[in-house]
Amino acid sequence: xxxxxxxxxxxxxxxxxxxxxxxxxxxxxxxxxxxxxxxxxxxxxxxxxxxxxxxxxxxxxxxxxxxxxxxxxxxxxxxxxxxxxxxxxxxxxxxxxxxxxxxxxxxxxxxxxxxxxxxxxxxxxxxxxxxxxxxxxxxxxxxxxxxxxxxxxxxxxxxxxxxxxxxxxxxxxxxxxxxxxxxxxxxxxxxxxxxxxxxxxxxxxxxxxxxxxxxxxxxxxxxxxxxxxxxxxxxxxxxxxxxxxxxxxxxxxxxxxxxxxxxxxxxxxxxxxxxxxxxxxxxxxxxxxxxxxxxxxxxxxxxxxxxxxxxxxxxxxxxxxxxxxxxxxxxx
Amino acid sequence: xxxxxxxxxxxxxxxxxxxxxxxxxxxxxxxxxxxxxxxxxxxxxxxxxxxxxxxxxxxxxxxxxxxxxxxxxxxxxxxxxxxxxxxxxxxxxxxxxxxxxxxxxxxxxxxxxxxxxxxxxxxxxxxxxxxxxxxxxxxxxxxxxxxxxxxxxxxxxxxxxxxxxxxxxxxxxxxxxxxxxxxxxxxxxxxxxxxxxxxxxxxxxxxxxxxxxxxxxxxxxxxxxxxxxxxxxxxxxxxxxxxxxxxxxxxxxxxxxxxxxxxxxxxxxxxxxxxxxxxxxxxxxxxxxxxxxxxxxxxxxxxxxxxxxxxxxxxxxxxxxxxxxxxxxxxxxxxxxxxxxx
Numbered sequence: 177x178x179x180x181x182x183x184x185x186x187x188x189x190x191x192x193x194x195x196x197x198x199x200x201x202x203x204x205x206x207x208x209x210x211x212x213x214x215x216x217x218x219x220x221x222x223x224x225x226x227x228x229x230x231x232x233x234x235x236x237x238x239x240x241x242x243x244x245x246x247x248x249x250x251x252x253x254x255x256x257x258x259x260x261x262x263x264x265x266x267x268x269x270x271x272x273x274x275x276x277x278x279x280x281x282x283x284x285x286x287x288x289x290x291x292x293x294x295x296x297x298x299x300x301x302x303x304x305x306x307x308x309x310x311x312x313x314x315x316x317x318x319x320x321x322x323x324x325x326x327x328x329x330x331x332x333x334x335x336x337x338x339x340x341x342x343x344x345x346x347x348x349x350x351x352x353x354x355x356x357x358x359x360x361x362x363x364x365x366x367x368x369x370x371x372x373x374x375x376x377x378x379x380x381x382x383x384x385x386x387x388x389x390x391x392x393x394x395x396x397x398x399x400x401x402x403x404x405x406x407x408x409x410x411x412x413x414x415x416x417x418x419x420x421x422x423x424x425x426x427x428x429x430x431x432x433x434x435x436x437x438x439x440x441x442x443x444x445x446x447x448x449x450x451x452x453x454x455x456x457x458x459x460x461x462x463x464x465x466x467x468x469x470x471x472x473x474x475x476x477x478x479x480x481x482x483x484x485x486x487x488x489x490x491x492x493x494x495x496x497x498x499x500x501x502x503x504x505x506x507x508x
Numbered sequence: 509x510x511x512x513x514x515x516x517x518x519x520x521x522x523x524x525x526x527x528x529x530x531x532x533x534x535x536x537x538x539x540x541x542x543x544x545x546x547x548x549x550x551x552x553x554x555x556x557x558x559x560x561x562x563x564x565x566x567x568x569x570x571x572x573x574x575x576x577x578x579x580x581x582x583x584x585x586x587x588x589x590x591x592x593x594x595x596x597x598x599x600x601x602x603x604x605x606x607x608x609x610x611x612x613x614x615x616x617x618x619x620x621x622x623x624x625x626x627x628x629x630x631x632x633x634x635x636x637x638x639x640x641x642x643x644x645x646x647x648x649x650x651x652x653x654x655x656x657x658x659x660x661x662x663x664x665x666x667x668x669x670x671x672x673x674x675x676x677x678x679x680x681x682x683x684x685x686x687x688x689x690x691x692x693x694x695x696x697x698x699x700x701x702x703x704x705x706x707x708x709x710x711x712x713x714x715x716x717x718x719x720x721x722x723x724x725x726x727x728x729x730x731x732x733x734x735x736x737x738x739x740x741x742x743x744x745x746x747x748x749x750x751x752x753x754x755x756x757x758x759x760x761x762x763x764x765x766x767x768x769x770x771x772x773x774x775x776x777x778x779x780x781x782x783x784x785x786x787x788x789x790x791x792x793x794x795x796x797x798x799x800x801x802x803x804x805x806x807x808x809x810x811x812x813x814x815x816x817x818x819x820x821x822x823x824x825x826x827x828x829x830x831x832x833x834x835x836x837x838x839x840x841x842x843x844x845x846x847x848x849x850x
Binding site for chain 1: 587589618619620621622623624628630632633637638640641642645647648649650651652653654655656657659660678679681682683685686689843844845846847848
């Protein structure tokens with residue numbers, strides 16, 4: 177019997193996943209700043225404190241470093257914490273625990289422990305929150321062996337990948353774009369997982385592969401719909417996982433379309449686009465390329481406050497359309 | 509009153525804590541382990557000098573009473589987080605020196621299968637969640653382990669060892685505050701050996717005693733002479749009882765001294781020879797404990813000699829075990845990064 181499918185928002189899908197995880201396993205608990213009666217800065221935990229109590233929906237002091245360390249310590253001693261950063265930017269305060277401890281503990285101890293820790297990072301720009309509340313750090317953490325880093329782009333994936341993350345024995349970092357929280361989509365009831373480390377082809381096409389992450393997946397799909405009317409057939413690959421990256425899906429797609437564009441919100445240089453491009457350049461897909469690879473990423477600036485400037489610092493649908501046209505027509 | 513009959517107990521009524529609390533065999537075992545820590549580190553240092561161990565190491569020679577005293581009331585299920593100066597903690601919590609030597613030699617039989625070395629020495633089976641290369645890194649992790657204990661109602665107590673340097677890290681503040689807010693069964697043990705690398709506590713720390721900082725977290729702050737085993741053990745007993753009873757955390761400042769430099773690169777330019785000499789000659793924790801044991805009639809010179817010989821044999825056997833153990837294959841470089849790869 178198929179599970180009943182409803183329209184849920186991305187935030188509701190995450191909340192439902194956390195509730196299911198807590199129902200299934202008493203070791204699962206939530207911790208973070210103002211996730212209790214406040215419901216979380218983005219209302220993702222919502223009323224979970226009423227249903228699971230303040231011990232399992234644990235408000236922490238404003239102590240990102242200490243809080244992250246407590247989560248690491250709880251994870252290695254038998255609990256399964258889901259730690260919410262209020263904004264992904266605040267991960268900078270906790271890098272020590274994430275990078276030096278959570279990521280390395282299993283390795284340093286020769287496999288004697290696992291760190292079954294989930295961390296959630298509300299990320300990205302577009303909310304007028306300016307330079308310290310709008311960043312996209314997924315590539316930072318993606319650079320650290322020992323971590324898994326995912327970026328679900330739909331409510332369905334947000335629920336399924338969070339449940340996969342909770343079931344994972346290793347630390348999983350989930351970057352959730354804040355503008356996606358209100359996005360609605362079909363979400364089945366009950367338990368299901370979406371595997372970590374598998375990309376998804378959101379739209380099949382012949383002329384161009386766009387590898388997109390997070391909110392850029394929808395923008396790429398919107399651009400593809402416009403380009404279709406012009407006779408340009410775009411394949412959109414939702415990378416979904418930054419580490420470990422699903423190379424084969426991207427390679428196969430590029431071999432089919434012979435053109436590659438990477439679209440991501442984080443600062444363009446030294447980012448995910450660089451990794452995907454280099455990976456293709458090193459692969460058998462390189463010989464299939466008919467044009468140079470194009471990266472569309474964030475501007476080399478902090479995120480500005482002014483709404484027009486803010487939009488201009490990250491790729492928008494018209495930017496994708498323009499770049500795709502040039503790429504397919506051989507302008508570049 | 510483990511091991512002591514009533515008549516014996518009465519005759520000991522005026523002795524310091526541990527001589528009332530423990531029997532002769534247990535106390536001799538403590539002396540054995542203090543020697544084991546000392547000789548382990550001397551052995552490791554010698555192997556390093558001879559080029560058998562690479563990297564660096566941070567020796568706790570002079571701090572043995574602190575490690576042993578703190579771990580004295582712990583059960584095997586209780587847990588600790590340790591520091592880069594953590595060999596003593598590891599042995600005090602029950603580790604075998606042969607597997608520690610093997611780790612220092614980078615061998616597969618080491619506690620971390622050669623991936624951690626001195627700075628990440630651990631023994632998870634005995635409750636040592638690991639030394640830490642980051643100053644203060646283990647403090648919040650200990651609080652997390654104590655949170656697990658409370659949530660899972662396991663009754664475990666967690667000790668977080670750290671040095672005077674760590675008390676100026678933000679992690680110290682955040683972790684102690686959370687432990688107190690949530691009344692967790694964790695004991696913070698600051699082994700104040702006077703110097704964070706080269707910088708004295710007088711130059712680095714605004715308060716005279718690190719234990720004074722406990723007031724900021726509404727928890728007891730206790731100062732002990734870290735070179736007197738009985739003092740340390742007594743403070744640890746009280747803190748462990750308090751933690752087990754659900755009454756929350758304690759901060760213990762164990763004032764001690766490291767005879768050796770910070771690490772292998774230290775030229776000791778920040779302290780005088782006289783100062784080091786004084787601590788070695790007049791305040792050595794093993795000598796102090798040995799003298800008390802002898803004075804109170806728990807051991808004689810022959811007994812001490814027997815312990816020294818047995819320790820020397822265990823150290824020699826441990827080094828041989830390490831030398832004879834296999835190294836990991838370079839094809840296994842990627843092991844243990846993720847769980848499914850192991």
